[in-house]
Amino acid sequence: MMEFWNRFRQNRGAVVGLLILLLIVVLAAAAPLLYPKSPWSMVQRPFLAPFAMDAFPLGTDPMGRDVAxxxxHGARVSLLVGLVSTVVSMLIGVPIGAIAGYFGGRIDDALMRFTELFQTVPSFALAVVLVAIFQPSLYSIVIAIALVSWPPVARLLRSEVMALRSREFVEAAILSGQRARTIILRQILPNTLxxxxxxxxxxxxxxxxxxxxxxxxxxxxxxxMSWGYVIGAGxxxxxxxxxxxxxxxxAILLTVLALNLIGEGLNDAMNPRLKRRGK
Amino acid sequence: MKHETIAKPVVEIERLSVALPDGADRPYAVDRVSFRIAPGQLLCVVGESGSGKSMSANALMGLLPEGVRVSNGRILLDGTDLLTQSEDALHDIRGRRVAMIFQEPMTALNPLMKVSAQIEEVFEAHGLLTPAERRAKALSLLEEVGLPDPPRAAASFPFQLSGGQRQRVMIAMALALEPQVLIADEPTTALDVTTQAQILRLIARLQRDRNMAVMFITHDFGVVAEIADYVAVMQLGRVVEEGTVEQVLFNPQHDYTRKLIAAIPKMQAGMRAPVTSAPILTVEGLTKTYRQGGGLFSRPREVHAVQDVSFSLAKGETLGIVGESGSGKSSVGRCLVRLQDPDGGRVLLDGQDMATLRGEELRRVRRRMQMIFQDPYGSLNPRERVGRIIASGPIAYGEDPAKAMAEAADLLEMVGLKRDAAHRFPHEFSGGQRQRIGIARALALKPGIIIADEAVSALDVSIQAQVLDLLQSLKRDLGLSLIFITHDLRVAAQICDRVMVMQKGRVVELGSGAEIFDAPRHPYTRSLIDAIPGRAHEARMI
Incomplete structure (x- = not known):
């Protein structure tokens, strides 16, 4: 673990990303304490410029609501939706990809055609349609995002599992009588982590x-209250x-940037051999 | 071949030390090493993996990996110290005055470039000759390295050539600029034994014709006996012994050299009583054909990997399957345990045909035939603890996990490891130790037959000897039958009761060890045995 952190730390961007993300998480966690009132309530005159009044450092919107x-509060929604929908799309994509990659043949064909069905529709259009049909709510939004973002997960898992499938330790597991489910869960998936x-x-x-x-x-x-809504309103x-x-x-820019930086840092730390070399 | 040197050395390495980064297992990869090579002389640097032999060659080429640097010493090429030269000057020296060939010719060649273009590129990189001259030179080089039909080879892509032909192309590229010094880093290790013999002859001839100094890195004393003038034995970064072939091979002084030479399996089949017990496994007419590609308009390419192979294995017997790459020996093993499904034939295990079983029935029968794999690194799951790796077989067959883990610890002791190894991860073990873990895993299901597919090929010769001893004693104690698949005839000679020689998917000869090695009948078997490096000198090595 220490070793992992040391490798992660070498990527300065990733550490900056981690710090930004921590700040945003703290902000999200502390939102009800910092701003106990509902973010929807009108607190001042509309169009108050930033830093015009100390109590409202980011100003107010056309309805007199506090932008800060x-x-x-938007950070809570964004992080929650981002996290939960990713977990849900992993729950769909990982099993489909693993099964397709492990068994191959017709099962693979069937699952991949099913995956392509989702991939051929532009994902954002599909998300809009899904949310519109199910009525906008946090649940429908999470489900819609998960449904449009699992196909790349399935594809990645399939190729990883196919590569691991022919490794000698998997063959040894087959010979030692382990069943497909055990082999996928114990031998293969930990190596795709x-x-x-x-x-x-x-x-x-x-x-x-x-x-x-x-x-x-x-x-x-x-x-x-979500970041996208405020932007739309303004x-x-x-x-x-x-x-x-x-x-x-x-806020969106920083969060997305932070997550991408962290992702890259994780990639460098977990796959040290693929790391780009600088001279 | 062994002449006295009076010539002035072209390469002199003086007290060279190469420092490893902090946290490596030792401070120096190469520790105060000195060599000198004169024109027309071939120096063999021998050692086991991790001895620093490749690192010294890389230092000479100025190609050390990141984080590794020369900390001390001098590398003189014709009197100039390479370590003080600029990167530009080194660029000019590499290729033009010092050239290198590598172990794996497939990865050293660009797969998307035709052979002639890759050779021409060498001249281009140094700004020499006109395009037409380059092409002509490339052809003459390909001819010089003995490629059949040079114009066709020049127009081929690397994948269209065999391993030996690719290595010849690599040598042609290395020779292109007529270097004074050739460094060959295990150039024949990835090749079949007959091809290896040809490449060794080629290198020896070129060295003589061109009066080159050659630094030849190998782990194989047989190769050393074939081609070396001088020998340096390395251990853990130090040169422990050096001298002429005569001195080092036939009259070694240092304990380590003696140990290495003693560990080489001897090419003679011991007199063994034939195993007469009833057969436990009978294979009849086993056939496997691979089909590749094939679309609407093209017929699939067919490779007959195994053709009509029949043999039997007695209880307690060791059967060797030997052959070169592509002979189908591994496919036989994989068909037996049904990692691949044979296309035809029967595999009778105690009278039950395993070749057609499916699903749960196959699973039940398969536990009686287990396999030991070649790659000690790839055959253990890096994310599972050793105890669990060994115990998961019995657990899968319904054994109580606590009991299976206790038995796994017993097995670890049986294969010569400590009980507490069970709690550690595979990466904490060396190659030989991992192979022992692989053996323990195969034994965990108490099989009657073990198939060892190149099980010692990836190991250093001293470790190889230990693992072979272990297999022998386990076999005796547990009454196992062993199928030993190998390309190494010395190993086969040492441990097999009977040997089956395969070529292109067919069995060409099957007989007792003594019959095969002392009186081979088939010409292919004879050519295999003749090609074993160092055979002529074997009697003189202790």
Missing amino acids: SAVA SAIIVMASMMVAAAILIESSLSFLGLGDPNV RTVIRQAWWVSFFPGL
């Missing part, structure tokens, strides 16, 4: 972006009140 409070973790960190970032885009289009959960007044869209946008 919206950013803090690093690929899965790296992919997951990138997927959380992608999920946050999809959620923001959905909220921007007005397809967010109407009961929770869109029409961007020339008078740039800060309404700017700060949540910055």
